Amino acid sequence: MTPQERLESLLAHNTLVVAGGVAAVGVAAAVVGCFGVLRRRALVGDAAAHATLPGIAAAFAITGRRELWVLLAGAAVSAIASLGAVTLIRRHSRTRDDAATAIVLGVSYGAGIAAISGLVARGVSGSAGLEAFLLGSTAALTLEDSLLVAVISVAVLAVVLAGLKEATLVAFDPAFAAAAGWPVGWIDAALTALTASMVVAAVPTAGAVLVTAMVVIPPAAARQWTDRLPPMLAVAGLVGFVSSLAGVVASAVVPKLATGPAVVLASSAAFLVSLGVRLLRTSRRPSGMSEP
Template identity: 40%
Template sequence: MVLLGIASSTIGTFAFLRKRSLTGDAVAHSVLPGVCLAFLIFQTRNLWVLLGGAFVTGWLSILFVDLITSKSRIKPDAAIGIALSFFFAIGIVLLTYIQQTGLPGQSGLNNFLLGKAAAMAPEDIRTMSLVSIVIVGTVAVFFQPFRLLSFDPDFAKATGMPVRFYETLLTTLTVLAVAAGIQAVGVVLMAAMLITPPAAARFWTNKLGVMILLSVLFGVAGGILGAYVSFANNKMPTGPWVVTMTSLLVVASILFAPGKGVFSRWWKKRQYRNKVQRENLLKALYHLEEATPGKQWFGLPEIMEKRPDLSDALAGQLRQLQRNGMIEQSQNKYAVTPEGMTEGKRIVRIHRLWEMYLTEKMNIASDHVHEDAEAIEHIITPELEERLAALLDYPEKDPHNKEIPW
């Protein structure tokens, strides 16, 4: 299971990046007739022979998909569907045909349908190890060209790279991984071994090398977890549990991955909202101060009147501002520190500069710019502010004729 996890997650990463995930599904269904044919012709259950057969029909199905899409109006999705169900049906017919011939040794063949990891013999495992080593080794050797091919095939072609050769090599490795894994997890679920780990890995990184490592890690983790469940409960099939566990890893990645994860995005949004609230609060205090110069102490009602929308968050944000040294408190009254004054001034300045920019440079009516500036004032960095100011030639008044504080 672990070996399979390594091999399929590695090669699956490339299929994923090339948006060919479902080709793996077509190949998985298409190895069945190959296995049956090999068995019929050579009358042996030797894994090498069956693998050979699987490899041939797996490849044929890919050629079939290419043929359909290049020679007719049929779109790739339908072509994949046709190939997988047609090849699978041939497999089913052959399988049922074999079952009634009474040939010896045929009993294990239907393991290829739903997979039976537990039924694998030691030499099967040796075979799989070899296949895994070949796959990982080839990927290691050809890592650079494979990477280029996955990210930018047009550029790869333009550089004179033998694109066709590398594509064929990648496809061959995919077919090999599927052929090797099919006995363990079965036709349908093999696709998951290729698709699911890379999909989970994609949430954690943008680097291909890291993505492959993570993908392998998820594939192996899913394999071990799934195998554990099925061993602990001997009625349980291994393959489906492996897939379920790996899928749960995808869900976990969607929720918790830093950057792209749901939780992380929610956290970022919350942080941003807090920052906006604090900045709005400082701005309100600045405005209060601006109205009557000189350091002053303001009570909660006064502040709330200025920013009624903040009343729920007011206490918390005031505490946070106090911790940051922006304001000070004395007997339920608040005053802005010099640092807070500078910060409040900066926000008001950006607000008015942006209004200026919108009216001057973007022909937006001056009665429309306030809302926009309310949002943008929290976005603009000091560098952008400097550029903005220079662009507007350091104006003194905003479009509403209010002073821009420098």
């Protein structure tokens, strides 16, 4: 197929619906990702993303089914287990946050790869398709799949926006929030659960390895444009929307390009442009903003 033909098939197929679902994931993952970045928990989301692989492999091995909802249910279980593991290691060993996160990320990713290649080596029918979850592939998404991830995205987005006051308070100053009587532990757990949900929903698009492209890079780009949280959420959502769409289109048009790398390239381009614009703006402004 020529690129022209690929583009036509992209438009002809139910691809528009798929693109819509992926774009919804892009927006919600970026918005919930802002809180992860602001709470300096960006790596934890990445560990959870890598940890979806063993869950996907296990769900397939146990049920023998390949529907996306089955695989994502498995992904959610292992992602949550990985977050629990990070907490346990941190609490009960002399291992700090970053090391605990790195350990869990490495172990779960290794286990996932081993499980998937084991299934492929034994020639289990359909297991080769699981490799799509490594780097993401939207080409194989069905209408139902897109609806599933879109519904998750809209639900997560609704909860985050409804609880904006509580989320901001806990992200900025948990000690103050606790002293004022807010259940900081529960709000924190809710934010983590929302992040994990978006990580799971983003895995079919970006792949376990590159979910960061949708959860971390758009918030980092958005922070360059504004000093206020609501506009930061809006800009992050926009960057997530555009870069995930760009990823879907690019991977459909360019032969053998997985969606994840395409999305990560698009969102990091947005980050670089944002950074460049901010540096230009601040260098023109006179320094010495603060005063006693």
